[in-house]
Amino acid sequence: MASVQRVRIEYSKKGPIRYIGHLDLMRTFFRALKRANLPVSYTQGFNPRIKCSFSPALPLGFESEAEYMELYLDKKIDIPASINNLQKNLPEGLTVDNMNRLPLFGKSSNGKIRAVAYRINLHQFSGKSTVSNQGSERDIEERIRNFLDRGELFLVDKKGKRVNVRPLILSIEMGRDWNIRLLLNTRGGFNLNPRIIVRTLLGVEEEDLAFVEFTREKFLFW
Numbered sequence: 001m002a003s004v005q006r007v008r009i010e011y012s013k014k015g016p017i018r019y020i021g022h023l024d025l026m027r028t029f030f031r032a033l034k035r036a037n038l039p040v041s042y043t044q045g046f047n048p049r050i051k052c053s054f055s056p057a058l059p060l061g062f063e064s065e066a067e068y069m070e071l072y073l074d075k076k077i078d079i080p081a082s083i084n085n086l087q088k089n090l091p092e093g094l095t096v097d098n099m100n101r102l103p104l105f106g107k108s109s110n111g112k113i114r115a116v117a118y119r120i121n122l123h124q125f126s127g128k129s130t131v132s133n134q135g136s137e138r139d140i141e142e143r144i145r146n147f148l149d150r151g152e153l154f155l156v157d158k159k160g161k162r163v164n165v166r167p168l169i170l171s172i173e174m175g176r177d178w179n180i181r182l183l184l185n186t187r188g189g190f191n192l193n194p195r196i197i198v199r200t201l202l203g204v205e206e207e208d209l210a211f212v213e214f215t216r217e218k219f220l221f222w
Helices: 015-019 022-035 079-088 137-148 194-202
Strands: 005-013 052-054 063-073 094-102 113-121 154-156 162-164 169-174 179-185 213-221
Touching: 015 063, 022 052, 079 094, 113 194, 137 169, 137 194, 169 194, 179 194
Parallel strands: 063 213
Antiparallel strands: 005 063, 005 094, 052 063, 113 179, 113 213, 154 162, 169 179
């Protein structure tokens, strides 16, 4: 047990790789870990699995600058060399940003997330009447103010129950170059997709968001 350690791998997901689903992403990392010869730990039993956890699944088509995975290793590793070996075995678009050691019996980061920050680029709506007659950033800012003034915003969860998700929207701000910053509370048992918020905010259809760039910027932890 003394040689066993727990590490956190932080990575970003950009480019065409954003169109692969969460399960395929996991398989990609498992293959890369094996090819990089990292001494990963496995569960016991008939069907051994790598002892690990990933950051919450990212909606298909989203990029991210804040992904992570935590896993157990059977022995100590040279972290700089391991980062290099792992990166060489990952496809373009998956970039290892950092790797650090964690307390062996510490709580998973997934259980400590309190909020998630997103960046949404709306440049495609610049000057277009899809949003307003003028399509200005000032128009978006006014829509944001009106949106945040709403006391309730009901959506239907997976069980068919209507849920007021307005308390989960902590802030929305219009930044530079048509970028919206969105901060979502992760509590309440409802995984709120930023696409729904943008559709409601702008009053557009799903197909109108085809070229909108959604990026998960960071997690906020307790």
